[in-house]
Amino acid sequence: MKNKFLAIYGDIEAKIKSGDIKPDTLLPSEHELTDLYHTSRETIRKALHLLSQNGYIQKVRGKGSVVIDINKFDFPVSGLVSFKELAQKMDEPPKTIVSKLQLRKPDQFVRQQLNLSSKEHVWEVIRVREINGQKIILDKDYLAQQFVPHLTEVICADSIYNYLENELGLTISFAKKEIVVEEPTEEDELLLDLDGFHNVVIIKNYVYLDDASLFQYTESRHRPDKFRFVDFARRIH
Amino acid sequence: MKNKFLAIYGDIEAKIKSGDIKPDTLLPSEHELTDLYHTSRETIRKALHLLSQNGYIQKVRGKGSVVIDINKFDFPVSGLVSFKELAQKMDEPPKTIVSKLQLRKPDQFVRQQLNLSSKEHVWEVIRVREINGQKIILDKDYLAQQFVPHLTEVICADSIYNYLENELGLTISFAKKEIVVEEPTEEDELLLDLDGFHNVVIIKNYVYLDDASLFQYTESRHRPDKFRFVDFARRIH
DNA sequence: GAGTGGTCTAGACCACTAC
DNA sequence: TAGTGGTCTAGACCACTCA
Missing domain, CATH: 1.10.10.10 (Winged helix-like DNA-binding domain superfamily/Winged helix DNA-binding domain)
Structure with missing residues (x-):
């Protein structure tokens, strides 16, 4: 240091x-x-x-x-918590299944989230996270292509963050997070072991780079029983 | 200023x-x-x-x-968000029903949360929050008596925070928060309009004063469809 | 009154970006 | 090379707590 x-x-x-x-x-x-x-x-x-x-x-x-x-307290890793960090605390090694990986034109929703024109392309990555043999988390990532020219299944199965920070030299600076609970979509039912649960917890992440550009939108959809979020809030006077 | x-x-x-x-x-x-x-x-x-x-x-x-x-973004009121702040954004005026208010000996769980001896007493306040005619939030507060000698139903129906900060001169400094999803208890079923929902979102709050003393433990139990949490996380390098 | 943290200053040098 | 933010210094005065 x-x-x-x-x-x-x-x-x-x-x-x-x-x-x-x-x-x-x-x-x-x-x-x-x-x-x-x-x-x-x-x-x-x-x-x-x-x-x-x-x-x-x-x-x-x-x-x-x-x-x-x-x-x-079970002290949080302050800031962003990636799946890898989460998984390190588990007993069994977790597994990531890349369910979809494609470069596509953004639909209206994603275009709006990422401030894109309809001409620019985005990477759509859909991954299922399996812990102790159960499919528990569905991660949907949208990354602007202008920042990430290439992406492979191998990279996605490991850690996208690793690749961005260590290979591409991008620096993630901060994220705005929103947490809501919704009913599962058909996609959730299909890809996750919902095990009778009637809700999923959705963490929406807007990820910014060092230079204040917004480059990634992520939805992390959790089975409710496995979800836990820790926060530390300082009051503003 | x-x-x-x-x-x-x-x-x-x-x-x-x-x-x-x-x-x-x-x-x-x-x-x-x-x-x-x-x-x-x-x-x-x-x-x-x-x-x-x-x-x-x-x-x-x-x-x-x-x-x-x-x-x-729907920008968050950074830091702690009280029910009053939340409710100000609603169309209809919300209602608070004080379901229980008593000074009691802490059970083991609360004693542990608040670092109390079994001799010290705590205020137990249970309140139901009603928005648009629906009972949606169940707030369970435990306040150490050493900091709050008196508490009335009128105060609880308004805002405990107001009373603490403006009347008692206590200054809330920060809180540690934990968010989990659980199945409703009998108490939840009884007091809330769960409307067929199978889960409640629980926000556990450990509230500290200006001088770093831990004085309140709060559980805010939300019907999942009405729950929303916004966070702003800066990455630590 | 002694000791604590809170604010503010005026200056220095460095690392990085852009041209 | 000029301009930017990042770090660091040595000192000043103030507001607060506690004995």
């Missing part, structure tokens, strides 16, 4: 995670940390700001920075 | 919202803004950082700050 404030953030994060710094105690003061890390106070404050944003500490004016009890 | 950076944030936010600054264009550079607002660059950067965090702009190194198209 070349950034000083990130290094300090990582150092303190590790100490909190390992229990080296106990929950409900105070961190050393910003002034002390300034000396400890041989840096300026603003740099310390940047690191503490990050810790606060990610739910590790809560800063209290006039008192100090309180360490929050992290073990009370 | 006495904070300079908040004033600048508000000013730019207003210009974006009103369309005064167009989506997909660049903000003036940090240097120009420094002159415009007669301040230092770090102060400008604080304001821009906030705008970026709240999804208004995306900063691109070497280029500038891109204004994001806000109208593509």
